[in-house]
Amino acid sequence: MRISYREAMRQALREAMANDARVFLMGEDVGRYGGSYAVSKGLLEEFGPERIRDTPLSELGFVGAGVGAALGGLRPIVEVMTVNFSLLALDQIVNSASLLRHMSGGQCSVPLVLRMATGAGRQLAAQHSHSLENWYAHIPGIRVLAPATVADARGMLAPALADPDPVVIFEHAQLYNLEGELADDWRCDIARAAVRRPGTQASVFAYGGCLPKALQAADELAAAGIDVEVVDLRVLRPLDIDTIAASVRRTHRALVVDEGWRSGSLAAEVIARIVETCFYDLDAPPARVCSEEVPIPYAKHLEDAALPQPAKIVAAVKELLNV
Amino acid sequence: MTRERKPAVGVQAPPPCKSKPAQAKHSPVAAPAKRTRKDRAAVAAAAPETPPLELRLLADMLRIRRMEEKCAELYGAGKIRGFLHLYIGEEACATGTMHALAAEDSVVATYREHGHALLRGVSMDAIMAEMFGKAAGCSRGRGGSMHLFDVSRRFYGGNAIVGGGLPLAVGLALADMLQGVRRVTACVFGEGAMAEGAFHESMNLAALWQLPVLFCCENNLYAMGTALARSESQTDLCAKAASYKVATFRADGMDVRAVFDTVSRAAQQVRAGGGPAFVELQTYRFRAHSMFDPDLYRDKAEIEQWKQRGPIHSFSGQLKAEGLLTEELFLAFDAAAAAEVAAATDFAEQAPWEPVADLLKDVHTPAGADEGGAR
Structure with a gap:
């Protein structure tokens, strides 16, 4: 079945709501408006305003309320419109959701799912173009997911809701219109990275909005006779180092693509793990393609230049292979 | 111990309060705090089988006071470390409030929560062990003074971010509403929290959705060192x-009966489905903000003036005048509290440390583990 990423996510929400009365969706404009990215369109009519709950523009308040509702026995899905606005709720995510189990000596879990759009590429300028997945991936106590395919958009929500601890799902805004074939067996885990394209000469690690760019680069490289493996990190915390290292051991070269800024990036963490784990399998220093260290500009040509692009990935792979 | 002075002639009365003194009525449910066997025996020997509410209020204020005085001493001895925020002077607030709540209600508190935890039924042993950082502590030594938890008693901490507990209380109340559970979630915070965005967002959400949240502001006039007017x-x-559009109540937070009466009325309104309520308890802390605070921002005369209105001696004086309390009974309560504190200190001292091998425990929920008492 051919389906869009948006529709896959909506089906996942509908299934979750129908299967478990404890599940409810809460966030800005998720109800009457239908979701700012139209993900929850139609769900208000189906499930009513108690369970498809519109909130005021009050990120700290309603994310914290999601934490409290999780403590109170429910399975909240809280939609923060974008990662940019999640900064207003950071206190409740970092100081409550992620800590409560440990700080209470294991007395309570916080089964909260936080969904948010992330990323740049639509000329929304600096305040609406952040990629801060690695900030969240820094925090013990939460799991961080980045579905980049229609199958993961369809499949990741159920295991995220089954997880008794907080899970943050990053949906790259450029992916909502992505269409793909949804196989019958779309159910998936939220623990492993996935090899999206096997290859032999280098491993390209990417996640979220950079995965399609990495795959496009791999196609271009194939046309030039270079065979690369593309690995979708999928789970940004905890990182699946086994799958990452296995790929490096096959190809002996590693490139990490990350829309975050280079300094302190998730790419930096992935490379550190590769170096710690399989340094002697490497035939070349690991490399990365990240966003330029500049607030994301409005003008299209400047925005394009700031972000990882297939051409940059192609060039980086060639440099890695010294061709 | 912290001395409370007898009122001097001509001392200015506190700002007028709306609440009237409580009638002698029984606490609706208010599970009496768990006590050690020794303590129970001491109380039983001196007091009637079921002491009237007034005497329980007095005894509980004494328990908080004696426990915290011991904490200060143990801090000096290096047994308790980190931040320690004492409640001395404010005991009427926690005592009146906790007695006004029902056992099934939820409580979210702040980092000055030792008294609230104790009166919610967390044993003094478990509280003291937590202060020592021992595995037998009520948060297994992971939380310390600022993060006392007992989810089985619906006591959700111990929150050290000012205002951080308010959205949690809103969420707990939302869960109750969506699940059709009739229960009050009481959220305790200081007046300093009212400058935080979390306060405004939480009030708005609770009022917008008509959630059963009881916002209890313990106004001790100083946000750490910054006076209310500043x-x-x-x-x-x-x-x-x-x-x-939230119903508001105000009470003299130095008068335990006024607190009990006012919070009871507010809680009753919330429980009856009247939406959230806000209670201001006007109080004062006699000690510094924390053990690191040199307390340079307050006039010593101001502190002395408030001490003259100390909640324990003023209430015990009233009870004596009303013929409800004798000096012997007061001394028996005090001795029982002291015995409980001594036993808790011994317990904490002797309790084992958690093995370092367990350091990474409880970051995530292990498969099959209990997710919390709320379910």
């Missing part, structure tokens, strides 16, 4: 809360 444009806190 941090709030509107110093009438009830007026501030009322702007969210």
Whole structure:
């Protein structure tokens, strides 16, 4: 079945709501408006305003309320419109959701799912173009997911809701219109990275909005006779180092693509793990393609230049292979 | 111990309060705090089988006071470390409030929560062991003074971010509403929290959705070292809360009966489905903000003036005048509290440390583990 990423996510929400009365969706404009990215369109009519709950523009308040509702026995899905606005709720995510189990000596879990759009590429300028997945991936106590395919958009929500601890799902805004074939067996885990394209000469690690760019680069490289493996990190915390290292051991070269800024990036963490784990399998220093260290500009040509692009990935792979 | 002075002639009365003194009525449910066997025996020997509410209020204020005095001493001895925020002077607030709540209610508190935890039924042994950082502590030594938890008693901490507990209380109340559970979630915070965005967002959400949250502001006049008038444009806190269309109540937080009466009325209204309520308890802390605070921002005369209104001696004086309390009974309560503190200190001292091998425990929920008492 051919389906869009948006529709896959909506089906996942509908299934979750129908299967478990404890599940409810809460966030800005998720109800009457239908979701700012139209993900929850139609769900208000189906499930009513108690369970498809519109909130005021009050990120700290309603994310914290999601934490409290999780403590109170429910399975909240809280939609923060974008990662940019999640900064207003950071206190409740970092100081409550992620800590409560440990700080209470294991007395309570916080089964909260936080969904948010992330990323740049639509000329929304600096305040609406952040990629801060690695900030969240820094925090013990939460799991961080980045579905980049229609199958993961369809499949990741159920295991995220089954997880008794907080899970943050990053949906790259450029992916909502992505269409793909949804196989019958779309159910998936939220623990492993996935090899999206096997290859032999280098491993390209990417996640979220950079995965399609990495795959496009791999196609271009194939046309030039270079065979690369593309690995979708999928789970940004905890990182699946086994799958990452296995790929490096096959190809002996590693490139990490990350829309975050280079300094302190998730790419930096992935490379550190590769170096710690399989340094002697490497035939070349690991490399990365990240966003330029500049607030994301409005003008299209400047925005394009700031972000990882297939051409940059192609060039980086060639440099890695010294061709 | 912290001395409370007898009122001197001509001392100015506190700002007038709306609440009237409580009639002698029984606490609705208010599970009596768990006590050690020794303590129970001591109380039983001196007091009637079921002491009237007034005597329980007095005894509980004494328990908090003696426990915290011991904490200060143990801090000096290096047994308790980190931040330690004492409640000395404010005991009437926690005592009146906790007695006004029902056992099934939820409580979210702040980092000055030792008294609230104790009266919610967390044993003094478990509290003291937590202060020592021992595995037998009520948060297994992971939380310390600022993060006392007992989810089985619906006591959700111990929150060290000012205002951090308010959205949690809103969420707990939302869960109750969506699940059809009739219960009050009481959220305790200081007046300093009312300058935080979390306060405004939480009041708005609770009022918008008519959630059963009881917002209990313990106004001790100082946000750490910043006086109310230096941090709030509107110093009438009830007026501030009322702007969210929330029912407001105000009580003399140095008068345990007034607190009990006022919080009981507010909780009753919330429980009856009247939406959230806001209570301001006007109180004062006699000690510094924390053990690191040199307390340079307050006039010593101001502190002395408030000490003259100390909640324990003023209430015991009233009870004696009313013929409800004798000096012997007071001394028996005090001795029982001291015995409980001594036993808790011994317990904490002797309790084992958690093995370092367990350091990474409880970051995530292990498969099959209990997710919390709420379910």
